[in-house]
Amino acid sequence: MTSHEDLVYLFQGYSINPSADVLEKCVSLCLTYNIDAEELVDQWVAYTQSNLKSAAPTVELLERMERKEYQKGKDQTKIVREQSQYVASPDQSTNVSDFPATPKANRVPTSRIQTPIQSRRLVDDPEAVTSPGAPIGSYSKRTNARSVQCSYGRKDASYKGSEVPVDVKPYSENCLKADQRFMYEIIGKRGKSLSNMAQALFPSIRNRYQLHALDENKKNEDEQQNLYEGRIISDYDTKINVQSVQLEQTHTHQGRTFQLNLSKVKKMSLFPGQVVIVKGKPFRQYSDSKTEIVVEEIYAGTVFKFSDEFPVTKDPLQIVVACGPFTIQDTLLFEPLSDLLIYVKEYKPHVLILTGPFYERNNQGIHNGDLRQQFDAFFMDLVDTVMTALAETGVKVVIASSQREPHHFPVYPTPPYEIRGKYENLLLVPDPCLVEINGLVVGVNTPDVLFHLSSFEIYLDNKPNAPISDRMGRLASHLLEQRSFYPLDPPNPEVCIDMPLMEKHGIMDVKPHILILPSNLKHFIKEIQGCLVVNPERLTKGYGGGTFARIEVAPGGTMTVCGRTSCQILRI
Numbered sequence: 001m002t003s004h005e006d007l008v009y010l011f012q013g014y015s016i017n018p019s020a021d022v023l024e025k026c027v028s029l030c031l032t033y034n035i036d037a038e039e040l041v042d043q044w045v046a047y048t049q050s051n052l053k054s055a056a057p058t059v060e061l062l063e064r065m066e067r068k069e070y071q072k073g074k075d076q077t078k079i080v081r082e083q084s085q086y087v088a089s090p091d092q093s094t095n096v097s098d099f100p101a102t103p104k105a106n107r108v109p110t111s112r113i114q115t116p117i118q119s120r121r122l123v124d125d126p127e128a129v130t131s132p133g134a135p136i137g138s139y140s141k142r143t144n145a146r147s148v149q150c151s152y153g154r155k156d157a158s159y160k161g162s163e164v165p166v167d168v169k170p171y172s173e174n175c176l177k178a179d180q181r182f183m184y185e186i187i188g189k190r191g192k193s194l195s196n197m198a199q200a201l202f203p204s205i206r207n208r209y210q211l212h213a214l215d216e217n218k219k220n221e222d223e224q225q226n227l228y229e230g231r232i233i234s235d236y237d238t239k240i241n242v243q244s245v246q247l248e249q250t251h252t253h254q255g256r257t258f259q260l261n262l263s264k265v266k267k268m269s270l271f272p273g274q275v276v277i278v279k280g281k282p283f284r285q286y287s288d289s290k291t292e293i294v295v296e297e298i299y300a301g302t303v304f305k306f307s308d309e310f311p312v313t314k315d316p317l318q319i320v321v322a323c324g325p326f327t328i329q330d331t332l333l334f335e336p337l338s339d340l341l342i343y344v345k346e347y348k349p350h351v352l353i354l355t356g357p358f359y360e361r362n363n364q365g366i367h368n369g370d371l372r373q374q375f376d377a378f379f380m381d382l383v384d385t386v387m388t389a390l391a392e393t394g395v396k397v398v399i400a401s402s403q404r405e406p407h408h409f410p411v412y413p414t415p416p417y418e419i420r421g422k423y424e425n426l427l428l429v430p431d432p433c434l435v436e437i438n439g440l441v442v443g444v445n446t447p448d449v450l451f452h453l454s455s456f457e458i459y460l461d462n463k464p465n466a467p468i469s470d471r472m473g474r475l476a477s478h479l480l481e482q483r484s485f486y487p488l489d490p491p492n493p494e495v496c497i498d499m500p501l502m503e504k505h506g507i508m509d510v511k512p513h514i515l516i517l518p519s520n521l522k523h524f525i526k527e528i529q530g531c532l533v534v535n536p537e538r539l540t541k542g543y544g545g546g547t548f549a550r551i552e553v554a555p556g557g558t559m560t561v562c563g564r565t566s567c568q569i570l571r572i
Contacts, residue, residue: 002030002037010041011057013471015522018057025062033070039239042455043069054520054542138544139328139335144571146343149547152525152532153566157552161348161395164315168351168396168427171307171434171441176505178418178428182411182498193503194231194489195250200507201275201483202229204302211277211299226281228258228293231489232274240458245270247278247293259292262460268298269474271457273489275482276300301481304529306559307510311440314555318349319437322539322548323446323518324357324402329542332365334358334382336539336572340548341389348393349550351437355446355518356402356417358382366406375407380419387423394425401431402446403496412447412486412497413505430505432485434512440553440561443512445485450475450519450535452492473526476517476533483508513561514551523547523569530560536569545572 004023011018018026030040047065048054055061185193206212211227230247234240247258261283262268270276280295326337337358344352358379365371371378386397401414409415414431429435432445453475461469478487485506491497497506515533523537536549547569554564 002027002040006037007041009468010037010471013522014041014045014520016056021059022057022062025059026057029062029066029070038459042239045451046455049520139540142545142571145339145545147571148568149571150523150525150569151567153552153564155566157566157568159318159347159349159550159552159566159568161318161350162315163394164317164350166317166350166396166438168398168435168437170427170429171436172509174504175433176413176415176430176501178415180415180501182409182415182501183496185498185500190499191255192251193499195252197484197503197507198229198231198250198275199252201302202277204304204483205275205277205299208301208303209277209299226279226296228278228280229253230258230276230278232270232272232276233257234272239456240270240272242458242460245458247276257290259290261292261294263294265295265298265460266463267461269300269457269459269478270298271453271478271488273487274300274478275487302483304480304483304508304511306513306530307439307441309439310557310559311513311561312438312553312555313557314438316555317351317438317440317553318347319351319353319442319514319551319553320344320347320349320548321353321355321516321534321536321551323355323516323536325360325363325538325540326354326358327363327365328540328544329360330364332359332363332370336545337382337386339572340539341386344390344395345393347550349395351396351398352390353398353400353435353442353444353516354386355400355431355444355516356408357404357406357446359406360404361406379405379407379417380421383417383419383423383426384421387421387426390425396425396427397423398427398429398435398444400429400433400444400446403431404446404494410496411501412491412495413501414446432506434509440514441510441512443485443508443515445479445515445517447486447492447495448519448521449479449486449488450517450521452488452495453478454521455492456488470526472521472524472535473528473533476515476526476535477528479515479517480508480511480529480531514565516549523549525549525567525569527562530562532562532565532567534567534569539572547571 007023007026008018026040030037044057044065047069052061212225228247230249233246233248235244235246242262245260245262247260249256260278277299278293278295279297280293283292283294285291322340327334328336390397399417401408401417403410403412403414408417416428416430432443435442435444450472457475459469459474479485485508486495486497511531513531515531517533517535518538519535521535524535526533534549536547538546539548540546549567549569552566553561556564
């Protein structure tokens with residue numbers, strides 16, 4: 001049964017503190033629609049992202065979501081039942097006139113399509129609910145600037161840079177280039193890329209769990225030992241459940257599909273696109289190409305190692321990380337970015353990492369006509385502003401691209417930005433990428449992969465006295481175990497993946513020492529499998545200020561830097 005404690009824990013993962021009335025309503029919804037607490041909270045976050053601008057839950061808004069998301073399902077079931085009476089039996093007439101007419105398309109009249117000028121009224125629309133605590137104009141009135149929201153490591157870290165030589169470069173010389181061609185994939189190439197990425201992981205999974213190596217000439221030995229390689233897929237486009245989980249094999253096994261019976265599995269964490277090896281026994285045959293397997297164990301982790309070079313061996317390294325958008329939702333003044341540059345000039349870190357987008361396409365300032373330049377020219381001016389402000393500090397600036405940038409390409413992996421001017425201390429990198437800083441490998445990824453995974457993952461732990469799972473850590477661990485910056489497939493609709501590019505540039509060559517995963521989920525700093533994973537959130541959140549991260553890595557002779565790294569997440 002769903003408890004208040006479970007709901008509070010899950011809501012706090014999204015920086016939400018629900019009231020007692022909200023918790024009672026949530027419990028009622030779980031009982032009424034036979035769903036668990038995690039599914040309800042995920043549904044609420046997804047619903048508010050699309051409809052309510054990430055509003056905090058209230059009883060009224062939960063009832064609105066119930067009418068739109070849950071009661072809609074009941075209505076559709078009723079419609080299907082009513083329409084089933086029209087299915088003709090062999091004894092019935094098949095005259096076209098006996099069937100109901102096809103309904104006309106539900107099109108919006110042209111006169112009702114909203115123009116940018118009309119969109120100004122959205123602020124006055126009572127349905128356009130904004131997040132409580134973040135009203136318009138709240139950024140300039142904030143009182144908690146630079147307050148520490150989360151910390152990790154030593155408390156006496158200075159976070160101030162010193163004059164030491166810093167070498168910043170992409171980890172791989174073959175990283176994605178600005179002139180890369182994309183979206184030339186065909187179905188065959190896409191399927192082959194998916195198979196190749198899965199095939200590359202299978203030997204490492206076998207090595208980690210000490211499973212026998214697969215002999216290409218004796219493929220049937222796997223089935224004799226009840227081992228099946230493949231990718232997790234689902235019957236549905238929504239969050240998978242225990243009834244919809246399937247295993248799709250690669251081209252090596254002719255792409256066969258198995259239905260997975262998970263009734264005997266004690267613990268699992270699955271999502272569509274996950275590469276796994278399943279141990280189980282065939283139960284029954286659906287058809288020549290589909291068999292049900294009663295699963296006993298699921299193996300998903302890999303052996304993932306750091307690079308051979310020891311990171312940061314001589315001098316301490318200072319890094320500041322900030323993730324866009326860098327201006328609040330209703331203006332193009334970029335006040336948060338200006339405040340960040342003031343901080344950087346004061347503390348002089350060795351490296352400043354900025355991830356896009358610098359601003360969103362739906363920024364109210366754009367719709368109000370405040371932007372008097374083309375998108376690309378405006379972006380170049382923003383970069384020039386950053387580099388001019390930091391010209392005398394010696395700070396190295398790394399800017400990672402984003403497919404959400406208004407002037408850039410909507411494809412993932414995303415080519416690096418292009419600008420006309422040349423700046424000595426500027427490095428433009430693609431998304432995703434591995435950046436090497438004095439031997440320290442930093443992974444940078446801009447899509448909200450944690451939130452996307454949380455919407456599709458199914459987690460179960462039936463072991464006795466099992467502790468409450470660290471959900472954020474579990475979601476982040478999937479990237480390291482799959483060696484992928486975006487292991488979810490099919491992806492979230494807002495992420496347009498070019499699969500051949502993903503095969504070449506979306507896979508981690510080595511385990512990063514630090515992994516930056518910006519997300520709308522609550523900020524965190526966690527050590528996961530020897531890697532320090534940081535979610536600094538965004539520099540702005542709607543109409544208010546957000547957070548950024550500062551990192552200090554002390555010199556040492558260990559491969560992992562978690563034991564000698566201090567990190568704080570600060571309010572801008």
